[in-house]
Amino acid sequence: MTSLIPPIRLGVNVDHVATIRNARGGDLPDPVRAAQLACAAGADGITAHLREDRRHIRDSDMRRLREQLTVPLNFEMAATDEMVAIALEHRPHAACLVPERREERTTEGGLDVLGGGIDLAHKVQKLAHAGIRVSLFVASDAAQIARAADIGAAVIELHTGAWCEFVAAGETAKAAAELARLLDAAGQGSALGLEIHAGHGLDYATAEIMAAVEPVRELNIGHFLIGESIFAGLEGTIRHMRTAMARGRARLGAPQAA
Ligand SMILES: CC(=O)[C@@H](O)[C@H](O)COP(=O)(O)O
Numbered sequence: 001m002t003s004l005i006p007p008i009r010l011g012v013n014v015d016h017v018a019t020i021r022n023a024r025g026g027d028l029p030d031p032v033r034a035a036q037l038a039c040a041a042g043a044d045g046i047t048a049h050l051r052e053d054r055r056h057i058r059d060s061d062m063r064r065l066r067e068q069l070t071v072p073l074n075f076e077m078a079a080t081d082e083m084v085a086i087a088l089e090h091r092p093h094a095a096c097l098v099p100e101r102r103e104e105r106t107t108e109g110g111l112d113v114l115g116g117g118i119d120l121a122h123k124v125q126k127l128a129h130a131g132i133r134v135s136l137f138v139a140s141d142a143a144q145i146a147r148a149a150d151i152g153a154a155v156i157e158l159h160t161g162a163w164c165e166f167v168a169a170g171e172t173a174k175a176a177a178e179l180a181r182l183l184d185a186a187g188q189g190s191a192l193g194l195e196i197h198a199g200h201g202l203d204y205a206t207a208e209i210m211a212a213v214e215p216v217r218e219l220n221i222g223h224f225l226i227g228e229s230i231f232a233g234l235e236g237t238i239r240h241m242r243t244a245m246a247r248g249r250a251r252l253g254a255p256q257a258a
């Protein structure tokens, strides 16, 4: 019997290989080498976020990733004219539009799709017309998700950061409430015809849980994988993550409790 469970992809985010490189300047460790190793170990795609302040990924990294990778490249970018021009130059497989604040330590909250108005809609259309699959990085907010579908995004990536923080802090009630919001958002987005991705702050345990959410088709994971690879190596870490995701996905095919 063939399985009807849709597969789930793993996108490996190599930003924080560049963070370590940039701590000393120079060229090592090379995020492109990490991307190639990640692919050899089972990543389905690579994600890189070219921040406006270039704190980790550099313009030359984007160019080299685009030239040297054979798997899909997911270019995370702020919704600015500068980043749209760079995306149009490199034509990655996907562009994920994310909110960006210079003073933040990492991406806080989702993109304000409603507040982005017609300007954001035009940017989405421009990228899509160039053959780039457009994803919007959003919070679990029904109005923002509805607007993402209205302006022609193909994908939403749900921000799992708050949920992961509650899980890590042992705040079980808050974690359960946030997970319920993520599940609702995944269901809503899928019903609107959007492909659903999820990411931010995921580790083995939280990725396993997300992999068991049927509409979720891709997880993008970086900080945990790069950190863990110090202890277990990048290849071993990615294989371990794939096993955790497969275990979560397999639950969809298991008999459900009455
Ligand atoms: C959009 C997102 O959740 C991640 O790609 C994140 O931006 C990783 O990079 P930072 O750690 O710089 O936020």
Ligand SMILES: NCC(=O)COP(=O)(O)O
Binding pocket: 013, 047, 157, 198, 199, 200, 201, 202, 220, 221, 222, 223, 224
């Ligand atoms: N879009 C999320 C991503 O690419 C990775 O986020 P993180 O695992 O580095 O927090």
